[in-house]
Amino acid sequence: MALRTLAVCAIVCFAAGLSVASFASFREFLPGLLQGALVTIEITIGGCVLAVLVAVPAALAKMYGPRPVRWLAVGYIEIFRGTSALVQLFWLFFVLPHFGILLEPLTVAILALGLNVGAYGAEVVRGAVSAVPRGQWEATVALNMPRTLALRRIILPQALVAMIPPWGNLFIELLKATALVSLITITDLAFKAQQMNQITFKTLQIFTIVLVFYLAISTVITAGMRALENWAARGLARGRQ
Amino acid sequence: MSDKANGPMVRFEKVTKRYGALTVLDALDLEIAPNEKVSIIGPSGSGKTTVLRMLMTLERINDGVIHVDGEPLTHMQKGGGLVPADERHLRRVRGKIGMVFQHFNLFPHMSALKNCIEAPVNVLDLPRKEAEARAAELLDMVGLGDKKGHFPSQLSGGQQQRVAIARALAMRPKVMLFDEVTSALDPELVGEVLNVIRRLGTEHNLTMLMVTHQMGFAREFSDRVCFFYGGRICEQGTPDELFGSPRQERTKQFLSAVLEAG
Numbered sequence: 001m002a003l004r005t006l007a008v009c010a011i012v013c014f015a016a017g018l019s020v021a022s023f024a025s026f027r028e029f030l031p032g033l034l035q036g037a038l039v040t041i042e043i044t045i046g047g048c049v050l051a052v053l054v055a056v057p058a059a060l061a062k063m064y065g066p067r068p069v070r071w072l073a074v075g076y077i078e079i080f081r082g083t084s085a086l087v088q089l090f091w092l093f094f095v096l097p098h099f100g101i102l103l104e105p106l107t108v109a110i111l112a113l114g115l116n117v118g119a120y121g122a123e124v125v126r127g128a129v130s131a132v133p134r135g136q137w138e139a140t141v142a143l144n145m146p147r148t149l150a151l152r153r154i155i156l157p158q159a160l161v162a163m164i165p166p167w168g169n170l171f172i173e174l175l176k177a178t179a180l181v182s183l184i185t186i187t188d189l190a191f192k193a194q195q196m197n198q199i200t201f202k203t204l205q206i207f208t209i210v211l212v213f214y215l216a217i218s219t220v221i222t223a224g225m226r227a228l229e230n231w232a233a234r235g236l237a238r239g240r241q
Numbered sequence: 242m243s244d245k246a247n248g249p250m251v252r253f254e255k256v257t258k259r260y261g262a263l264t265v266l267d268a269l270d271l272e273i274a275p276n277e278k279v280s281i282i283g284p285s286g287s288g289k290t291t292v293l294r295m296l297m298t299l300e301r302i303n304d305g306v307i308h309v310d311g312e313p314l315t316h317m318q319k320g321g322g323l324v325p326a327d328e329r330h331l332r333r334v335r336g337k338i339g340m341v342f343q344h345f346n347l348f349p350h351m352s353a354l355k356n357c358i359e360a361p362v363n364v365l366d367l368p369r370k371e372a373e374a375r376a377a378e379l380l381d382m383v384g385l386g387d388k389k390g391h392f393p394s395q396l397s398g399g400q401q402q403r404v405a406i407a408r409a410l411a412m413r414p415k416v417m418l419f420d421e422v423t424s425a426l427d428p429e430l431v432g433e434v435l436n437v438i439r440r441l442g443t444e445h446n447l448t449m450l451m452v453t454h455q456m457g458f459a460r461e462f463s464d465r466v467c468f469f470y471g472g473r474i475c476e477q478g479t480p481d482e483l484f485g486s487p488r489q490e491r492t493k494q495f496l497s498a499v500l501e502a503g
Binding site: 133135136138139141142143144145146149153154157158 | 297298299332335336338339340342344346347348349350359360363364408409412
């Protein structure tokens with residue numbers, strides 16, 4: 001039900017975007033802004049994937065790892081949660097070259113935003129795993145399962161459902177944070193808009209389109225996460241009234 | 242070391258469990274013979290459930306040694322002495338023990354059948370076909386042959402508890418622990434679970450240790466009943482001795498209080 005509402009929302013947003021842009025004065029900005037939007041989408045997807053890939057091991061390391069590994073995970077989480085994404089971006093882009101590490105701007109963008117959101121994501125994963133009732137762990141001990149097997153087959157699948165909605169929030173945060181990457185020479189949606197605005201001064205048209213674009217992308221994320229949540233909950237909630 | 246063939250299946254040797262300043266079990270000595278059915282009764286806080294949880298290695302012990310089937314569970318031989326067991330040793334000895342919990346603890350994301358084959362396939366490395374056949378047999382035995390594909394949330398409490406019993410049996414334990422397995426059930430569902438346990442007692446070679454509030458069942462089913470009070474066995478004996486002519490004042494008080502309530 002909710003999924004359909006969201007799908008309708010996305011279509012309406014898209015249609016609104018198109019109709020707004022179909023005014024002649026809007027239309028001239030579309031191709032350039034679409035180009036920027038593609039870059040934004042690229043960084044968002046890359047960042048989201050990296051965030052998940054980092055968050056799960058970081059959370060598990062923090063919870064169950066041997067002491068040095070746990071410290072490493074805690075260090076990562078606290079550093080990336082406790083400093084601003086902008087500073088992380090700058091650090092990777094301007095400081096790493098001093099150590100002889102030169103990365104592509106796009107790589108830096110994905111790395112910084114992915115690691116930043118991954119640190120928050122690690123806490124989301126940790127919370128969801130801790131929320132699985134203790135009795136589930138005890139059952140795995142009684143069945144003599146090794147801990148890794150218990151995590152993989154019993155605990156994580158149950159935690160998954162609880163962690164999807166907060167991940168949706170984080171992904172949208174990440175999308176919005178991509179606007180920072182213009183500061184390291186990447187021509188994303190926000191930067192493209194500023195560029196065009198400085199040349200044409202058509203602020204109303206340009207930033208209205210940008211607004212609609214961001215909204216459309218975040219709506220797609222929300223709808224996707226809702227679908228994922230329904231899928232994951234199906235096994236758990238079967239027959240539950 | 243005790244003779245494996247004739248020695249006790251389970252032996253607690255001066256086992257002590259403390260939570261901070263509170264001593265839950267105080268130098269407990271308890272032997273259970275192979276195939277013996279022992280019930281543990283007593284007021285809440287007397288340490289009865291802790292006995293089972295320590296045997297299942299869900300709780301660490303602070304002092305003493307627990308032996309299972311002739312070898313130490315909580316410790317292992319090393320350099321001529323006993324040292325605390327490592328994970329590998331624990332897993333090897335723990336495999337002889339199965340447990341059924343008060344709140345079933347079934348895996349909610351798996352069907353009844355999957356609940357019963359998950360550990361046999363992944364822990365015992367049984368071929369899936371064989372594990373499925375065995376699980377189906379066990380589910381038949383607990384009267385749920387027609388519910389294999391059902392998820393826990395689609396089953397009543399009594400049915401869930403019977404799946405939990407089948408799941409524990411699928412690991413072929415020598416010792417089965419039952420921790421207040423009917424306490425979370427509606428009264429009308431208690432009988433079906435007790436019937437399954439009754440059948441297990443007669444048809445399987447199992448050592449059974451149960452914490453229970455079902456005095457009638459304990460009396461009829463057990464070979465021996467232990468009355469716990471304040472972290473110690475206050476009195477033990479055959480059901481007839483303990484229920485028929487208790488010697489200790491505490492036992493008399495407890496029994497009269499329970500029988501009045503029941």
